[in-house]
Amino acid sequence: MxxxxxxxxxxxxxxxxxxxxxxxxxxxxxxxxxxxxxxxxxxxxxxxxxxxxxxxxxxxxxxxxxxxxxxxxxxxxxxxxxxxxxxxxxxxxxxxxxxxxxxxxxxxxxxxxxxxxxxxxxxxxxxxxxxxxxxxxxxxxxxxxxxxxxxxxxxxxxxxxxxxxxxxxxxxxxxxxxxxxxxxxxxxxxxxxxxxxxxxxxxxxxxxxxxxxxxxxxxxxxxxxxxxxxxxxxxxxxxxxxxxxxxxxxxxxxxxxxxxxxxxxxxxxxxxxxxxxxxxxxxxDHCESHVYGLYLSDKNQHVDNSTFINHAKPDCQSFELFKGVMDDSATGAFSGRVYVAQDAQRTNAYQSNNNLLLTDNAKINSKPQLEIYADDVKCSHGATVGQLDDEAMFYLRARGINKEEGRILLMFAFAYEVIEKIRVEPLKEQIRGLVEKRFRGEFDKCDSCVVCGQPGSNASCL
Amino acid sequence: MLVIKDLHAKIEDKEILRGINLEVKPGEVHAIMGPNGAGKSTLSSVLAGNEKFEVSEGSVSFNDKELLELSPEDRAREGLFLSFQYPIEIPGVSMVNFMRTAVNEHRKYRGEDPISASEFLKLMRDKKKLVEIDSNLTNRSVNEGFSGGEKKKNEIFQMAMLEPKLAILDETDSGLDIDALRVVANGVNKLKSPERSTIVITHYQRLLDYIVPDYVHVLYKGRIVKSAGKELALELEEKGYDWIKKEFED
Structure with missing residues (x-):
């Protein structure tokens, strides 16, 4: 009903x-x-x-x-x-x-x-x-x-x-x-x-x-x-x-x-x-966790990733990497809280959030938080926000690659690190292709299922 | 082939090139030497089209085209190649993908069809052999984790792939051990032809033992202050740059 x-x-x-x-x-x-x-x-x-x-x-x-x-x-x-x-x-x-x-x-x-x-x-x-x-x-x-x-x-x-x-x-x-x-x-x-x-x-x-x-x-x-x-x-x-x-x-x-x-x-x-x-x-003890994310946003889209990694017990490891490419007026947020409990000794916790902003209107708020109550731990966190690297762009152009193609290559280069973390080989291939298509603007999500390419509705992309 | 007339260029209002005049004919090898800060790398960047620098005066014609009016990619497609002093690492972009994209852009510019996969692999194989580049370097991301020598060899490999009319080698010898230097120089020499010209930018004379120049120019404070045959390089090696500085102190 x-x-x-x-x-x-x-x-x-x-x-x-x-x-x-x-x-x-x-x-x-x-x-x-x-x-x-x-x-x-x-x-x-x-x-x-x-x-x-x-x-x-x-x-x-x-x-x-x-x-x-x-x-x-x-x-x-x-x-x-x-x-x-x-x-x-x-x-x-x-x-x-x-x-x-x-x-x-x-x-x-x-x-x-x-x-x-x-x-x-x-x-x-x-x-x-x-x-x-x-x-x-x-x-x-x-x-x-x-x-x-x-x-x-x-x-x-x-x-x-x-x-x-x-x-x-x-x-x-x-x-x-x-x-x-x-x-x-x-x-x-x-x-x-x-x-x-x-x-x-x-x-x-x-x-x-x-x-x-x-x-x-x-x-x-x-x-x-x-x-x-x-x-x-x-x-x-x-x-x-x-x-x-x-x-x-x-x-x-x-x-x-x-x-x-x-x-x-x-x-x-x-x-x-x-x-x-x-x-x-x-x-x-001895748990291992990998927490990754890739977000590609444009127009007025908004993506907010919020993570909480709780090291409640000793000898665990966590690896966290989130990357985002924001175009147009897209906005986004990342907040990553890593909590290491008092007796969670020998914890290894790594966190990183990197963002690529392609326009002046795109916006990202990144908030890494480490809360550590144990004394024998290795933890790191970092957040970066940047634009496409002019030097790398010039390098590509100096080889005859046009600006648009260069932009796609560099955006892909930025994103690939997260794609490499996929542990299902065919899915990795598929996502690689989709991400490249997305950057080329050829990706019309209304056309087909993102994973298998089956026809979807004919609804126009909003 | 290349005619530079009274070229002035600046970065953030600081004038670095102050009236360069140079003519390079097909098949010639020119060496540009000079002390640090003379403007050698600026000259190569300006010729390749790096937008960091602003050209304030002068003209450059390349194969009868106004070079300065072309975008960096069109300069490359017209046959200008810059071997970077500091090649950029681009993780995530494979050498194969990078080179295929570049080769196809050049072909498109000439009105040719994209290269087939098998032709491309053959081309890569042949050129790798020619410049003696380690075969697995091309299986990696562009320059990622390459040693200094590997990066420079990779530049020469790219040059071999793109077959430029004019190659500018910007301090290709800096930081190279003698073996790597020999490999790089051999690569350059093998690509030499009566139509292909080379500008070698270097601080030291050693590279010129291997790549023998027809002309040597000394760049100082943004101007070419002395031009002569290859013997000038030896003289500079022996005496240093101080006598030039003294002679041309403003």
């Missing part, structure tokens, strides 16, 4: 929406999801949609984007139509296991026959039956509902999303691709909630691909919780490719155990307003 609502005062209408639709919200959702809703709503009611008065959202006032006339689907009707049939990733070198979501609702997936034994990929709604213990144990355990009102909002409202469980010792050789398609004839607000558990000594790579298939205004609040158990290896690549009327809040919350190795990479190729939260808690 679809409910159209007009939001003027934010909390007021959202609380009413929740209370009016409570029975639909709860129907079919797992018990653990429903049990957290009331508390979550209270937190949301108290804190509201963050404005720039909230320190963590200082550079991104989200309130205007959550206002206006928005439709919310409280049942999964749309997910059952044939939209996903238009969407088959057929790029042979990009061999993935595909899962489709429509407006945040689980819609379709490839046959399970292709999955190793014991691996579960299903909707959140089904997860309670398929993996009751795992779901009960992990759902809501690492997303910081109390600290972040948007996580609270998601916890109150989200009804579905994808659930992935990889059992002990299983290595998935193919990445799982979660494609969320935003579509419909009305402006829409969607909540998506994912839960990923990678058990001991297991390995999983996930791609989150967000795609808009119609030209309506979309507001998406996604929360993905990840648990990486002992000795596990987990990668998530968040490929953002949405039109300029989209607002997306994407939270990835990772909880790590001993010797686990995780990587997150937010590749924001095209987005209207994007706010990415990445939290990593290293809750055991």
């Amino acid at each position: 679809n409910v159209a609502c007009r939001i003027v005062n934010l909390q007021e209408e959202y609380i009413k929406l929740f209370n009016d639709q409570k029975s639909l919200l709860q129907s079919g959702a797992p018990k653990k999801m429903n049990s957290l809703r009331d508390d979550a709503l209270k937190i949301f009611e108290e804190k509201g949609i963050p404005s720039n008065k909230v320190e963590a959202y200082k550079y991104t006032n989200l309130q205007p984007y959550f206002k206006g006339s928005l439709n919310v689907a409280f049942t999964n009707d749309a997910a059952h139509n044939d939209i996903t049939q238009h969407f088959h990733c057929e790029v042979p070198q990009l061999n993935t296991y595909n899962v489709f979501l429509v407006n945040g609702w689980f819609s379709a997936k490839d046959s399970d026959l292709n999955l190793p034994d014991g691996v579960i990929v299903c909707s959140m709604q089904e997860a309670e039956q398929k993996a009751p213990d795992v779901f009960e144990k992990y759902y809501g355990e690492t997303a910081p509902m109390k600290e972040d009102s948007l996580v609270a909002m998601n916890t109150a409202f989200a009804q579905d999303g994808a659930f992935i469980y990889v059992p002990k010792g299983v290595v998935l050789d193919k990445p799982i691709q979660l494609v969320n398609i935003m579509t419909g004839d009305e402006d829409r607000l969607a909540f998506q909630r994912n839960l990923i558990v990678v058990d001991e000594n297991a390995q999983l790579k996930v791609m989150l691909c967000d795609h808009t298939m119609s030209s309506q205004r979309f507001v998406i609040n996604t929360v993905t919780e990840v648990f990486a158990k002992e000795n596990s290896v987990f990668d998530v690549y968040n490929v953002q490719n949405q039109h300029n009327l989209t607002t997306q809040v994407q939270g990835i919350y990772v909880h790590q155990k001993k010797n686990s190795n995780i990587l997150t990479n937010n590749l924001t190729l095209h987005a209207g307003i994007a706010r990415n939260n990445v939290n990593v808690t290293m809750d055991d």
Whole structure:
């Protein structure tokens, strides 16, 4: 069922929406999801949609984007139509296991026959039956509902999303691709909630691909919780490719155990307003985490990456690198908090944020924060903001390369460091090509799916 | 081929070139020597079109075209090549991609089709051999992590790829050990032809043992104050620049 609502005062209408639709919200959702809703709503009611008065959202006032006339689907009707049939990733070198979501609702997936034994990929709604213990144990355990009102909002409202469980010792050789398609004839607000558990000594790579298939205004609040158990290896690549009327809040919350190795990479190729939260808690010794991001913005786009790396235990390492290229009047923000707990000795934490501003109107706010309470640590952080290097440009031109081509080469040279961090070779190739196309201005995100090149809507680029 | 007339250039109101006159004919090798700060590198930058410098007076014709009116890329496509004193590192841009882009831009300018992949690889292989550049240097990003000598060899390799009509070697010998110097000089000599001219800019005479100039010019305080045959280089090596300075002190 679809409910159209007009939001003027934010909390007021959202609380009413929740209370009016409570029975639909709860129907079919797992018990653990429903049990957290009331508390979550209270937190949301108290804190509201963050404005720039909230320190963590200082550079991104989200309130205007959550206002206006928005439709919310409280049942999964749309997910059952044939939209996903238009969407088959057929790029042979990009061999993935595909899962489709429509407006945040689980819609379709490839046959399970292709999955190793014991691996579960299903909707959140089904997860309670398929993996009751795992779901009960992990759902809501690492997303910081109390600290972040948007996580609270998601916890109150989200009804579905994808659930992935990889059992002990299983290595998935193919990445799982979660494609969320935003579509419909009305402006829409969607909540998506994912839960990923990678058990001991297991390995999983996930791609989150967000795609808009119609030209309506979309507001998406996604929360993905990840648990990486002992000795596990987990990668998530968040490929953002949405039109300029989209607002997306994407939270990835990772909880790590001993010797686990995780990587997150937010590749924001095209987005209207994007706010990415990445939290990593290293809750055991000898964890390793890699947190990367690349954002390419132009026109009036805005990208805000906010990360929190929590070195709670000793002997862990974290590597963080975010790079951005901002053109036209694009604005952006990066804030990276690294916390080293008192007994987290022998921590290595490196953070860096580099930005390339191509015009006088482009703007970036970069805020690195180190909080260190241990005494035997190696930590570094740095932020740079610069323009294209005139000397390098002259070097290229002196070889006969024209200014425009030189500009593309140099922008690509700037971005490539983040692309090199991708640990899925075909995806790396694909992203390389896409980034180059983006810089050439040949990249029309409305034409096709960013990853597999499948035709999308004919909506013009806004 | 190249005719420089009364060339004046400045950077931030500081005049560095104060009336340069020079003519280079096809096939000739000219050496430009001079003490530090004389304006040697400025001259090469101005000829290549570095916008950091402002030309305030004078003219330069290159193959009967007004060089100063051309963009840096068009100067390159017309056949002017500058071997940089300090080649720039461009991480993330592979040598292959860089060279293919450059070669194709030159071809486009001449109205030719882009080079095919196999032809290009063959061209790279041949030129690498010619200038004795280590084969895996071209598998890396442009100059990234190259030693000083590798960077200079890479400049000569690029020169071989682009086959310019006029090459300006800006202090190509600085910081090179004798073996690297020999490799670089051999590369230059192998590319020599009756149509191709070279301007060698150097502080020392050693390079000129390997690349033998037809003319030696001394640049001092933004002017060419002395021109002679190759014996002038030896004289400068022996006596230094002080006698020139004394002779031409304003």
